[in-house]
Amino acid sequence: MALRYTIIEDEPPARSRLKRLVAELDPGAVCLGEAGDGVAGLDLLRNVRPDLLFLDIEFPPEGAFGLLRRARELGLDLPPIAFVTAFDQHALEAFRWAACDYLLKPLERERLADTLARAQPKAEQPDLGVLLQALEATRRKETPERFTVLVKGRILVLAWSQVSHLRTENRLLFVHTPDGRFVLDRSLDELxxxxxxxxxRTHRSAMVAVEAIRELIPDPGGTGELRLQDGSRVPVSRDRMPDLRARLGGA
Incomplete structure (x- = not known):
């Protein structure tokens, strides 16, 4: 089935270049429409159901934030979104938490090819609440409170307030919540x-939510173990112990 897509971007040359690149990479792809502002973009999304939306970040009158907020108010079902942005790396982290794709301006053929390869008809719809929070986080340069993980082909929305700890096992990073543990496509170093x-960070393989700590049990050798509110046990390395004691009030 041919990929169907739409574009919301206020710069005509950028729209033309994007369509040209898509046609070169996927000759069967069909552009169902394009818009240069949020008003026209909202009308477009009311009337067509694409498989992929290429969405700029800043355009009149309120940019992507205003368009997505209005789409949520109207109850529109949106397709997977590939943000087209010139934002800095910190801002891009917010979009990664929302499990949406992003393309940096100027567009690169290889990166666009990856986006098109992942775009599938009837793919999982984005969570507009998470996307709006991601966009707001770009303004404040903060990590969004909510994030997403992929579970058996579906996107699950989690909140950091649900996470008791993170633990690396067999080169995979797991976030632990009351509903179970889930693989997170990140590393402890970047988090x-x-x-x-x-x-x-208590150990090279573990990080805990401070509010989840119930008890610190030091070992004679200078290492230790944390027991969390949910009963989990997390190691504390020797080099992290002094800072952890200070964080817990000098215990």
């Missing part, structure tokens, strides 16, 4: 700075 001070 350590983003999630501080709410989370504390």
């Amino acid at each position: 350590e700075g983003q999630l501080a001070p709410r989370f504390f």
